Amino acid sequence: MALAGLGLLFFLLPLAGLIVRAPWDQAVSSIGSTETVTALELSLFCSVTATAVALVLGIPLALVLSRTTGTLRGVLRALTTLPMVLPPVVGGVALFLAFGRTGLVGSPLRQAFGIQIPFTTAAAVMAETFVAMPFLVIAVEAGLRSLDPRYEEAARALGARGWMVFARVTLPLIRPAIFSGAVLCWARALGEFGATITFAGNFPGRTQTVPIAVYVALETHPDSAILLSLVLLGVSVAILVGMRDRWLGAL
């Protein structure tokens, strides 16, 4: 019990510190300022877009993962979970080497279409997707594995084809897993700092997400940094609280 209490305290104290030390008298003006609102809007846009990309790419990936066996499954799983263990800044450097102007894919893209990815909002979305998608894939794969295969077999026996089986039978059954995976993915994307600042850079309105804005403000306007942190905290808590227990249970 004592250890559990200590663990809880470890989580509570930093949050309490934030709330207690916040300059509440400046709260309204600071939160309403253009920099804060811009950073928030950008953060929300990037994290939601990253989650959408993760859903489109991650669910099929989870499906493949759940159906493969043997060494191939081990390799695929290692690949998809790699961004989770990679330090975010390393992820950012890797993204540069792949999608930068002189990168593997970036270089031909630039020469053929004149597209430059780094330092754009798209780059921020890519960085966030890279670090956050594994959370979605893992959650959905777990949901798929725990499925009773008889439902899908029954559907197929009744004449439904692959896509129909997936859309009408599988998907509804794994909805809690998708939902909780998406929320985890979104939360991770919202808080991403290292990969974003390395690959997308830092520019207000284009790539300066809230975590980056907090970091920059910390050295020059610590009060704004604290308030901005609280805003992000508030948004995150609201979403997590809004998520019901049974959906969280699917994690």
Add this chain to the structure above:
Amino acid sequence: MRNRLLFLLVVGLVAACGGSPSGAGSTPQTALTVFAAASLQPPFDKIGDRLLATKNVKTTFSYAGTQTLTSQLLNGAQADVFASADKDHMFTVLNAGLVTAPLKGFATNFLEIAVAKGNPKGVHSLTDLARPGLVVVLADPSVPAGKYADQALRNARVTVKPASLELQVTGVLSKVALGEADAGIVYVSDIVTSGKVDGVPIPAEQNVTAVYPIAILKSATNKAGAQVFVDLVFSPEGQDILKAAGFQGA
């Protein structure tokens, strides 16, 4: 059992003997912590080596944007020496009661435009940086280099739309060196020590003089070592190392 103890004893003795490098004689080794602006890394690493060889002081450097280091010191980080890339941050630290005046400038630096080797985009002046389609990276205004760059651009009456505002000047340098940015405003010293980029000089009437002050912190645990470090920085030897790295002397 006895053999094992004997073995451990011998290993222990050998390890103890292997501690001090040659030339330092029998003076016990002391440790020193120096917080220094990112642009100081090349010369300060060399000065740290000299200090170890001559005075047996092992220096651990923490290099970062000056604003990051200032923030850390204000929050109670422990260091013996602080070398800043501008006077403003040194004054902040002074006003917080962390150092005592007088604070001495040990080097000066100027700004230069960094471009890829061979200058493929043909950048020849600050005005060129405003060219549409050119990917320019600057340091964030909270960083001394960024503040100086803004000043230089104001002097030249140029408005630049940077692709990114880096949190330390070496970030600007690396983006240009990686080929991800076409140009960036960095220090002359950065270009000299990098070797991976070319420099386009900024004329004196537009350029900014960056003064680097250094101070010993009141909370220093190795005040003697700190003094020796500062002395070495101001000595002809230290000044030569700084000049070889592209800085101007005190």
